[in-house]
Amino acid sequence: MPKRESKARLDAYEAVFTALSHPARRNVLLAVYFNGGEMTAGEIAAMFAHAWQTTTRHLQVLEAAGLLSVEKRGRMRIYRLEKKRLKLVQDWLAHFFRKP
Numbered sequence: 001m002p003k004r005e006s007k008a009r010l011d012a013y014e015a016v017f018t019a020l021s022h023p024a025r026r027n028v029l030l031a032v033y034f035n036g037g038e039m040t041a042g043e044i045a046a047m048f049a050h051a052w053q054t055t056t057r058h059l060q061v062l063e064a065a066g067l068l069s070v071e072k073r074g075r076m077r078i079y080r081l082e083k084k085r086l087k088l089v090q091d092w093l094a095h096f097f098r099k100p
Contacts, residue, residue, distance in 0.1 A: 009088075012088055013088060013092055015064065015065040015066070016065050016066070016085065016086075016088050016089060017089075017092075018061070019061050019062050019064075019065035020067075020089070022058065022061075024048065024050075024058050025058050025061060025062055027047070028044055028047075028058060028068075029062065029067060029068075029081065029086075031047055032044070032068065032079060032080070032081045033081055037080060037081045037083075038078055038079060038080045039078070039079055040076050040077065040079070041055075041076070041077040041079065042076070044059065059079060063079075065085070066085040067081070067082055067085050067086065068080065068081060068082060069082055
């Protein structure tokens with residue numbers, strides 16, 4: 001049986017996997033990754049046919065989960081991929097590749 005995870009770590013897993021559960025959010029992460037790890041909010045919004053408010057909600061979920069960080073530059077918002085936070089997914093999946 002794997003060692004017990006702390007409540008904070010379990011909460012972090014929950015936030016990350018909840019954020020990754022929506023295909024639009026996974027697409028945002030892929031787009032940011034393939035664009036050098038950062039994109040403006042406008043560049044991200046241009047990828048989608050849905051309303052700006054929907055894009056904003058997806059970005060907020062990704063930011064709250066720690067998968068994206070945001071920097072304001074004047075009127076622009078620059079979103080950056082947080083690879084360190086994605087390591088949680090790798091760590092969680094590693095449980096299934098260890099011998100019990």
